[in-house]
Amino acid sequence: MASNTQFSMAVHILTVLAQADDENIKSEKIAASVNTNPVVIRRLLSQLRQANLVSTQTGANGGTRLAKPPSEIRLSDVYRAVNCGRIFALHNREPNKDCPVGKNIEAVLCHLQKAIDKGIDNTLAKYSLEDVFEMVRKGVS
Amino acid sequence: MASNTQFSMAVHILTVLAQADDENIKSEKIAASVNTNPVVIRRLLSQLRQANLVSTQTGANGGTRLAKPPSEIRLSDVYRAVNCGRIFALHNREPNKDCPVGKNIEAVLCHLQKAIDKGIDNTLAKYSLEDVFEMVRKGVS
DNA sequence: TAAATTGTATCACATACAGTTACAAATTGT
DNA sequence: ACAATTTGTAACTGTATGTGATACAATTTA
Numbered sequence: 001m002a003s004n005t006q007f008s009m010a011v012h013i014l015t016v017l018a019q020a021d022d023e024n025i026k027s028e029k030i031a032a033s034v035n036t037n038p039v040v041i042r043r044l045l046s047q048l049r050q051a052n053l054v055s056t057q058t059g060a061n062g063g064t065r066l067a068k069p070p071s072e073i074r075l076s077d078v079y080r081a082v083n084c085g086r087i088f089a090l091h092n093r094e095p096n097k098d099c100p101v102g103k104n105i106e107a108v109l110c111h112l113q114k115a116i117d118k119g120i121d122n123t124l125a126k127y128s129l130e131d132v133f134e135m136v137r138k139g140v141s
Numbered sequence: 142m143a144s145n146t147q148f149s150m151a152v153h154i155l156t157v158l159a160q161a162d163d164e165n166i167k168s169e170k171i172a173a174s175v176n177t178n179p180v181v182i183r184r185l186l187s188q189l190r191q192a193n194l195v196s197t198q199t200g201a202n203g204g205t206r207l208a209k210p211p212s213e214i215r216l217s218d219v220y221r222a223v224n225c226g227r228i229f230a231l232h233n234r235e236p237n238k239d240c241p242v243g244k245n246i247e248a249v250l251c252h253l254q255k256a257i258d259k260g261i262d263n264t265l266a267k268y269s270l271e272d273v274f275e276m277v278r279k280g281v282s
Numbered sequence: 283t284a285a286a287t288t289g290t291a292t293c294a295c296a297t298a299c300a301g302t303t304a305c306a307a308a309t310t311g312t
Numbered sequence: 313a314c315a316a317t318t319t320g321t322a323a324c325t326g327t328a329t330g331t332g333a334t335a336c337a338a339t340t341t342a
Contacts, residue, residue, distance in 0.1 A: 004299060007229040008250050015242045026318070033240040034232065037301050042319065059309020060317035075253070087228060087261065088148040091175065092331080099174040101156050104277045109149050111281045112216070116264050120228065123260040127253070136245045140252045145330055167287070178332050183288065200340020201286040233300080288339075295332080301325085308319075 006082040009034055010044050011132060014078065017054065018070040018133045024063030044082065051081035070129035076121045078129075087116050147223040150175055151185050152273060155219065158195065159211040159274045165204030185223065192222035211270035217262045219270075228257050 012034050017025055027038040027045065034041065045064050048054045053073055056064040066073070090109055095102030135141070153175050158166055168179040168186065175182065186205050189195045194214055197205040207214070231250055236243030276282070 003227060003230045005230045005232055006299085008231050008246075011250060011253075012232070012236065012242065012246050015246060016240075019242060028318090033237050033243045035234045035237050035243070037303095038319095039303085039321085040301065043321085046320070056319070057309080058307075058319045061310060062308080062318050064319090083229075088224075089146045090149050091146055091153070093176045095153065096174050096176050099157075101153065101160060101277055102174045102176070104280065105149075105153050105156060107281050108273055108276045109152065111276070112152075112265070112268070115267075116261055119260045119264040120257055123257050124253070126256075132249055135249045135252070136242055139245065140248050147330085169287090178334095179288095180290085180334085181332065183290085187289075197288070198340080199288045199338075201284095202341060203287050203339080205288090284342090286339100286341080289337085291335090291337105293332105293334080295330105297330090298328090300327085303324080304322090306320085306322105308317100310315100310317080312314085312316105 006044060006047075007079055009036070009040070010048060010078050010082045011075065013041060013044060014048070014053065014066070014070075014073065014129050015132055015136055017064065017066045018129055020065070022065060024057055024061065024065055026063045030064075047082050048078075051077060053077060053081060066129075070133055073129040075124040075127040075129070075132070079120065079124050086113055087120075088113070147185060147188075148220055150177070150181070151189060151219050151223045152216065154182060154185060155189070155194065155207070155211075155214065155270050156273055156277055158205065158207045159270055161206070163206060165198055165202065165206055167204045171205075188223050189219075192218060194218060194222060207270075211274055214270040216265040216268040216270070216273070220261065220265050227254055228261075229254070 013030055016030050016033050027041045030041045031038040045054060045056060049056055049064075052067055054064050055067045056062065090106055090113075095105055097103045154171055157171050157174050168182045171182045172179040186195060186197060190197055190205075193208055195205050196208045197203065231247055231254075236246055238244045
């Protein structure tokens with residue numbers, strides 16, 4: 001599987017909204033920047049909305065805006081909003097429970113998954129959407 | 142198939158080898174513990190061999206053993222050995238370069254990818270194969 | 283030389299994401 | 313009330329990829 005681009009697109013979307021300040025932005029306009037279909041954008045906006053990161057108005061002259069200031073949106077929030085998947089998957093066929101390793105390895109791997117997830121969360125929590133916006137404006141340091 | 146199980150299987154394989162100490166272990170035997178096809182195991186062993194984590198002997202009575210003691214194998218080595226993929230992918234269609242956001246967002250995302258990767262590496266470097274073996278034997282604390 | 287074992291190419295299958303089309307629901311302006 | 317606009321979402325397609333299986337050459341042992 002080509003790993004998924006949802007986090008990348010979500011950050012892109014939110015940055016466009018950050019730039020627009022308090023204006024309602026149409027999915028079509030965002031799609032033009034991301035270079036994809038508006039439905040792809042709306043699907044992601046749906047997830048971001050559930051996470052209370054954006055708010056949307058339907059109907060004519062509708063669109064989407066940030067639900068809070070960019071300084072209050074952490075990339076860890078974004079990651080959690082769009083990412084259901086894990087870094088690696090556990091075995092998809094049960095290991096052999098008659099083997100001492102097969103019997104216990106899954107618990108260990110599960111433990112590792114949690115440790116990694118916490119690490120990613122910590123890393124992304126260091127960046128706010130405001131930081132990203134600044135980096136986009138001025139270039140990555 | 143959600144994300145890939147290669148890291149999980151690789152850790153499983155190495156733990157089986159750690160348990161076997163200095164004996165040559167056949168791919169078939171490992172496959173029985175992991176509950177998969179021996180070819181799947183051999184493919185992974187091939188990657189672990191390239192990373193100098195195991196050494197294999199072909200032919201009758203052949204098999205694979207660890208190339209170094211479990212205490213000298215870090216899970217970060219394993220992760221690097223089998224994992225070509227990233228946490229998230231960049232856009233697969235070029236963002237619109239006429240948009241100030243689209244023009245610079247990729248550099249920012251690339252920067253974030255590196256930060257996350259370093260975080261994962263740090264997390265996994267805390268665990269040696271010996272630690273995993275102990276956890277498998279005694280249960281995860 | 284026969285048997286055992288790995289290395290690897292190749293195929294089949296399942297899954298998931300990206301992209302698209304289509305249409306109902308909601309909202310606005312007249 | 314009506315037409316126009318915009319979102320929400322279901323459904324379908326194409327594509328990529330990981331897993332698993334089969335097959336067979338190459339290697340090693342006895």
